[in-house]
Amino acid sequence: MVTVSVVIPTYNRASVLPRAIDSALSQTVSEIEVIVVDDASTDDTEALVDEYGSAVTYLSHSENRGGSAARNTGIEAATGEYVAFLDSDDEWHPEKIERQVACLESRSARWGGVYCGFQHERRSRLTTTVDTLVPRPTGYEGDERLLRDLLLLEFAHGGASTLLIRTPVLAELGGFDESFERHQDWEFLVRFLQRWKLAFVDECLVTKHDTGFPDIETAVRARRAFLNKFSEEVVDLALEGYPVIGRHRFSLAKLAFASGEYRRGVKYLHRASIPTIRDFLGMCRAVISGLP
DSSP states (O other): OOSEEEEEEESSOTTTHHHHHHHHHTOSOOOEEEEEEEOSOSSSHHHHHHTTGGGEEEEEOSSOOOHHHHHHHHHHHOOSSEEEEOOTTOEEOTTHHHHHHHHHHTSOTTEEEEEEEEEEEOOOHHHHHHHHHSOOOOOOOBSHHHHHHHHTTOOOOOOGGGOEEEHHHHHHHTSOOTTOSSOHHHHHHHHHHTTSEEEEEEEEEEEEEOOOOOOHHHHHHHHHHHHHHTHHHHHHHHHTTOOHHHHHHHHHHHHHHHTTOHHHHHHHHTTOOOOSHHHHHHHHHHHHHTOO
């Protein structure tokens, strides 16, 4: 009887994939299945997964379809009561699944999923300093407040790697939107929070590894798609006085500066919203990291 299905989407990450797989297989619960979905990699991903034998199920796409499609393929193959997602460049702490299953089993079906605390493995001394001076806000749970803060980019959920979702909930939501190039977790969580509550395990159970900055053009397209899809919610928040667009402009400015595109960063910073000292320090870090 499988309790949790672990879905690991991957694309050309054979160099780091074993770290993710090993962390899934090292969980303190035994009733799990690990499903790796290879999104048409051109490296040694298949041969690497084959070395795990029957401990890991290997599925593949004949052509590259994106992270959402890979997760959906894993969801279709999952047989567990819950599905947990693990990005192939991240890793879990051993108690992650045990803690999250225990949390959901103590709640009603109204609580459709759970996330947990996380940490970044920082390569920058400046980033570590920012985190020390202004710690990341403590997580919280619920629905309406999380939905608002997600649209405002103030909900630090740590991405799909922190999530464990009831399988029937995923079926009702239809999985992930395959039209999104990026921010698939944001899009999924908005739809989730419109119907279910999200619980929180207040422990650091995921380590996220820095893998560079996304392409700015791709990020802009994905951001527009996200804001357009949920334009009604964005307008409602704007009418209540929340600077949704300003927060997203700030986020894009930070990405542009970190990528060394200073002129573009200044453009996005115009009419941006900088609500916290942590945001300001994060912008300073982005500007410095983008220097040649």
